[in-house]
Amino acid sequence: MKLAVMMGTLCIATLAVVGCSSKTVAPDEYSGFLKDYSQLKEAKSPSGAEVMRWIDPKVDINAYTSVYIEPTQLYPKPQPTTKIPQQTLNGITGYYDQALKREIGKDLPLAAGPGPGVLVVRAAITAVSSKTEGLKPYEVIPIALVAAAVSTASGIRDQETTLATEAVFLDGANNKVLAQVVRKGTGKPLENDAQVLKADDVKSVIDGWASDLRQSYRTLKNK
Template sequence: MRSHCLMSLLCTASLSLSACTSTNVEHTGFLHDYSVLQEHTSPSGQDVLGWVSPALARGRYTQAYLAPSQFFPSTEPTVRIPLSTLAGVTDYYDAALRHELGKVMQLVSTPGPNTLIVRPAITRVAASTQGLRFYEWLPVTLLAAGVSTATGIRDQDSEIATEVSFEDGSTGEVIAEVMRKGTGVPLDNNKQVLTADDVKVVLDGWASDLGKSYVALRR
């Protein structure tokens, strides 16, 4: 019986570690074409899936229209992720993008010629149980880790993902796409409410990378 429980814990741990190391991101249907996405490294050194049209002329876009961020697919509030959190996430994402893009190009209130339309979406916000650390693989600590997971007292990761479409302000043609995910502040257990503050550092990083990527493309 004990060996059976230990084997179950090992299987669970293996699955957890596989999920943590996976670079796959779920396709939600928000972007126009997922088949063109390739792995890149962002200016901050993070893994990103992205694509830029080879026909994009450098320096073509001198201003940007930032569409309000949205949850896609639509997300219903829960006890752990209430409406205040959902609203706080999109509000902060919009503010971070305005701040960083405003440093490198003019922001406008309506699309038009020479305008880059930026359409951001939050495609995931969730809390998941953290994978096992290397020192928890000994039989005794592995059993303790399994008990902690089962009783919900194990630390959890605050997870968030985004997809962003970039379009021509005159034609609506998609000229670039990006997907990425991040992990915010750890939560103490499976009861703690996830707040917008828990993922702000991730949103700030995404916005900063976007501004720096635009500067690189403009050269």
């Protein structure tokens, strides 16, 4: 059961992001990063967020004594743009790695690579699209900028940053899939469609993933 909670909390949380919302990722928004989506089911993370998740019912979490965090991927691989430059993309994946290692490493030793007794976390920031009327993606890349449905009096619309993640947990000894999760959420709004997205604009979302993961793990560990 520990892995079940860990998987749920890794899902994107919108803590510290006022006014943001998150919905379950629809099948037509799946990126292809995961090998099999057929067993995913709707579930709630410990913070009450909606997720799509699958966990091997036979998994024994006590068999894993350390964790290896693979470098976060951008999937599908994006082309940098003026609104979302390569520096921003690198900053987002790099910060995701740091946050996971920082939080999980406080309670579970970090391994240098996969192996027996090692839980492997393989995560990606994945492309999302909006189907809501009035919302149109400016960039079809892993971090999508969408126009808010409500305009200001001057006609300038605030811009929302929408993130999605897909993650798989593997047995480090044999690469067996232990659990999978798909989530999306909304980050810090930008002032207008000309503002360049920076990694700082989504750090609060990423911090939420890592913090929730650690807190849930510690709760179970201390019972």
